[in-house]
Amino acid sequence: MEVIVVCLLLIFHIPLMNGEIQHLDVLSESRNVIMFEDFGFSKGGYISISLSSVFMSSTSTNPVNSSLMGFFYAPSPAFDALEDALFNNSCILGKPFISPIVTFNELSNFSITSINKTIPITSPDLYYVFFLNCAPQTSISMQVNLETYNLNPKGKKDFIDEHFIVSPAIGFSLSALYFIFLLLWIYACYKNRPFVHRIHIFMMALLLVKSLELFSRDETQCFVRFTGTPHGWDIIWLALTFIRTLLFDIVFVLMGSGWSLLTPCLPDIQKLVLALSVLMQIVVDICFIVMQGMGPLIENYSYWVVTFYAVDFSCSMWIVFPVSHTIDNLRESSKTEGKEAITSFQLTLFCSIYICLQAYVYMEKLGIFILRIFLSYKFWWVSVILEQAIEGGVYMLAFYTFRPNEKNDYFVLEERQGEEELVTVSSMPTSVVV
Known part of the structure; x- marks a missing residue:
């Protein structure tokens, strides 16, 4: 049953519109994993993310390890790890295929509350973009601007994944x-x-x-x-x-x-x-x-x-x-x-x-x-x-x-x-x- 539900979550966007620019406000979110996007990249694709108004709060007496929080991406072979994270509320940092886009240890200086990061995708595949929070008893608030796109032959951004959508x-x-x-x-x-x-x-x-x-x-x-x-x-x-x-x-x-x-x-x-x-x-x-x-x-x-x-x-x-x-x-x-x-x-x-x-x-x-x-x-x-x-x-x-x-x-x-x-x-x- 869990596998069916995960499949539903991961293929829900197939007949719809993948790749549009996302502007989201995250408010006091404490979930371990949030799926933001699934996108089929060709060679020369990019993931661009902009974070602002980042605020972390914790009920734990221990200092927050900000390196355990951030945005990550993974290709299709990471499906099993994502399934485990979605249903067992587990941390999948360090698992194979999981790569960081930006982690919050880059915001360790509390005067810095925003960051911009763009990473290239060199291996064509279906990629998942998600947020991980492995810090116990910690919630996060932030504004997120996320772009996933390929470059067309003219070098311009193409926000539609051709593998998902009929032309x-x-x-x-x-x-x-x-x-x-x-x-x-x-x-x-x-x-x-x-x-x-x-x-x-x-x-x-x-x-x-x-x-x-x-x-x-x-x-x-x-x-x-x-x-x-x-x-x-x-x-x-x-x-x-x-x-x-x-x-x-x-x-x-x-x-x-x-x-x-x-x-x-x-x-x-x-x-x-x-x-x-x-x-x-x-x-x-x-x-x-x-x-x-x-x-x-x-x-x-x-x-x-x-x-x-x-x-x-x-x-x-x-x-x-x-x-x-x-x-x-x-x-x-x-x-x-x-x-x-x-x-x-x-x-x-x-x-x-x-x-x-x-x-x-x-x-x-x-x-x-x-x-x-x-x-x-x-x-x-x-x-x-x-x-x-x-x-x-x-x-x-x-x-x-x-x-x-x-x-x-x-x-x-x-x-x-x-x-x-x-x-x-x-x-x-x-x-x-x-």
């Missing part, structure tokens, strides 16, 4: 593809206006928000790449991510329930599922925003990360329930005489979306997570592309299956059934009253 060109292309998808969906709805239901409008909104989310994320990465800060685009990105995840759950729960296609009014059990899935997704989004906004200095940061992944996976499992419930109802309905053909086509329809959601849950949520644990950091970009491909495939299959179209089998069959019932009624002998 902006690919990101903008994905945004454009979703926008084209949206235009095609609008055209399909306009062309088949008599068959458009409320669920199709929700699906349209989901595509729009997804395209805007990808665009704002790529804008964020572009600003971070060249300036080290997102210039407010991260707020837009987080807001759109919040809306998109809520819309995704709502659309697929309503779609799986047959809302506005088979049942214009949801039964109580489906309303409960919808409410719980939305509530769980709100919890996921709150965890995501808190972790992005406050970072590793937040109290019980590891619990926020674990809660994020656990609830996110549970929420994904939960949205499959309405589809299975609808399939069970259709199977029961198929036993009714005269409805075998209709329910057969409806079962095919909802079985398709069921398989689609199962693939999304186990491949995009669970499979990608396991892949990132065992995949070399140099190929983590593959997991990002694969994640987007799986999600895009889910959108395409679900939207194609539930498209507004007069040729949809269940619409045609319902019409035919109505015609057959009219023919049957008209052919019945009329009783004559004498």
